[in-house]
Amino acid sequence: MEHEPFPSEGHAEVRIVAATPEVARRVAEVLRRCFASTEQRSYPAGRAEGTRLHITLDTTQAAEPAQSWLTTSTSTEQTQTHADEV
Template identity: 85%
Template sequence: MESLPSEGHAEVRIVAATPEVARRVAEVLRRCFASTEQRSYPAGRAEGTRLHLTVDTSHTAEPARSWLSTSTPTEQAQTHADEV
């Protein structure tokens, strides 16, 4: 069983068809949150990339701060087929 990230942190996994697309998404997240260095893995398909990074939600830039304060959790938490 995988351990949870520490308080105020979130583990983010990005799966994309190309490394460039995954890096662009990671860059947007880094502009909103302090984060660790990304880790890159093959996506497990013929091609594709999977990036992992940890973001610190307690140190946010203005766009993320505004979104976090106004967002509410949905009652229907959906998982993907490959999620545990």
């Protein structure tokens, strides 16, 4: 399996999988309230119904409460993935 390149420093690629486009958009809206972001991109989730939404977040331009959480949290690197992650 070919791996996608990592986003640039300070950015995070987020993929939201939901049963409906509305649920995915609601989650993306919460993330956009905390971080600067690109336009979201939606795709079929590969099932009869469902949506996969991709969004890129700029963590260097965080708003409250994300900004205070980022400055007080410690990094815990996890290299394990879930069984269903691609």
